[in-house]
Amino acid sequence: MKSRDRFAFSLWLRVFMLLLLTVAAFCYAMFQGGFVSWFLFYAFSPYALYALLFALVPLRATAKRTLQHTRLKAGDVLSVDLEIKRTNLFPYVYVILEDDPPDTFHLQEQIEMKRMIFPWFRKTWRFSYQFNDIVRGEHQLTAVRIKTGDMFGFVEKEVILPLEKTLLVYPKMLDIPVESAASVNENGGKAVHSWLNEPTNVTTGVREYKQGDRFAWVDWKTTARRGQLMTKEFEQNQTKDLVVFADFTDEAAFETIVSMAASVLQTAVKKGVPVGLVPLGDQHLFRVDQGEWHLQDMLYYLTKVQYQPSRAPDYQSLTASEHQQTGKYVVTGHLQEELATILLGNRNRKNITVLLVKRAVDRLTAKEKQLVDRLKASGIYTTLLFEDRLHERSVR
Structure with missing residues (x-):
């Protein structure tokens, strides 16, 4: 309100100065006389009149x-x-x-x-x-x-x-090449493994369509026969559930980590895989579920999340009982001894994939190279992503 009052005061002060100049030009013409003085007054008058009307007419x-x-x-x-x-x-x-x-x-x-x-x-x-x-x-x-x-x-x-x-x-979605386990074994691991390509659900029946169901689940033959949308019911295979653990504590690769987490989630949902998101070092937790609405909730979080210097990764969430039988994607910008130890202590190592994000090849430290070799030797899939190359290089 004060700024508006100051603006109004400034406006009318300018109008007063304009009127003062107009009166001064008229007085000069009256006392001086002659063509030049009156020419100046008449030439100035239209501009003064326009400015006065301009001040009086509101702009709506x-x-x-x-x-x-x-x-x-x-x-x-x-x-x-x-x-x-x-x-x-x-x-x-x-x-x-x-x-x-x-x-x-x-x-x-x-x-x-x-x-x-x-x-x-x-x-x-x-x-x-x-x-x-x-x-x-x-x-x-x-x-x-x-x-x-x-x-x-x-x-x-x-x-x-x-x-x-x-x-x-x-977040920017990145193409994640997903190959079957057999292809990975034959080709030496050119892409992110794996079991995401394998069937995760067995059809057990049909039911009426509900909001949030994917159109890929629609049973079109039953729909045509009954005259209403019907979707397939699946027998859930819990070993195929996927949890993405995103480490948001690395400032250098923060945006790429967000993009990779979003890309993995989207790829999993498109393949009908129940998926969850656990941000390491944050209180937010998205339990394993499926459907487009669940994906949108996780993407909305990834849209708003920002780097916080005070955040520290909580690797212990990887050992939670509800995550023991699920597949794990760990997206991080720095591979630490604590993280590697927890991953190596997991019994289902073949269901673990580590996405290690670096800006360039030379950012990979000697210690991280050793830890990558240990993970590779234990059967844990590790994918190196270098931002400067804009492509992935995988090892197993």
């Missing part, structure tokens, strides 16, 4: 922001269209339209989110802008700013139109 407008894509992933292009409609026909010489980016965009360079237009009598103003590499997260777009003024800047106006919009940018 409505704004509409349109996002060309509402479901985005990190690295995508965000295209935004702004449309401003005003309610009067007062001629505006220039207008600056601006849509300020939220702090969560973490812009590395100046992005042009404003534009100057010369509308005059036009009632609808439009402009578009785009980001070429949007970052993951939940972003709040709050308002559109309109700035305008007269020809010489005697009077200026600024209007802020509230226009709230929540933008969710999901």
Whole structure:
């Protein structure tokens, strides 16, 4: 409220100065006389009159922001269209339209989110802008700013139109090559193993379709016969359940770890595998379940999660009783002795896959190489992901 009062005071102070200049020009013409003095007064008068009317006529407008894509992933292009409609026909010489980016965009360079237009009598103003590499997260777009003024800047106006919009940018999904166990054995482990390709469920019957069921489970023959959507019922094989343990304590590879965790979850759900998510060093826990709604809950968490320096990994969650018979994907940026010891102590080592994320090959320490060899010798699948190469190299 105080800022609005200060703006109103500044506006009327400028109007007073404008009137004072107009009176001064008239007095100069009266006392000086001659063509030049009167020419200056008459030449100045239209601009002064426009500025005075500009100050008196309120700027009322409505704004509409349109996002060309509402479901985005990190690295995508965000295209935004702004449309401003005003309610009067007062001629505006220039207008600056601006849509300020939220702090969560973490812009590395100046992005042009404003534009100057010369509308005059036009009632609808439009402009578009785009980001070429949007970052993951939940972003709040709050308002559109309109700035305008007269020809010489005697009077200026600024209007802020509230226009709230929540933008969710999901983690970037990476292609995970999944091969059967036989292919891994024959080819020396060129890809992430494994049992994700094997059937996890045995059909035992059909039931009515429920919200959250995948369309891949629809029994189309029974649906056509009964005239309503029917889905298959499965006998759950608990040994095929998957839990993703994501280590979010490494700042250097944080974003890639988030992307890898999201990619594994999405791949598992597409294959009908019941899946859960355990962030190491965080209190959030997503128990093993299946279906698109469960996947969306986990992706929403991965969209909002941020690096916290105070977070420490809790590797003991890997030994929890409810995770003993499940498959485990461990996504981490640094392989430590404590983590390797816990993994080697697991009885079902063939159901464990470790995704070790590094920025470059030279970031892999000698100690980590030793631990990788120990995991390989014990039968634990270990995949090395190097960000600078943008591809995976697997060993077993």
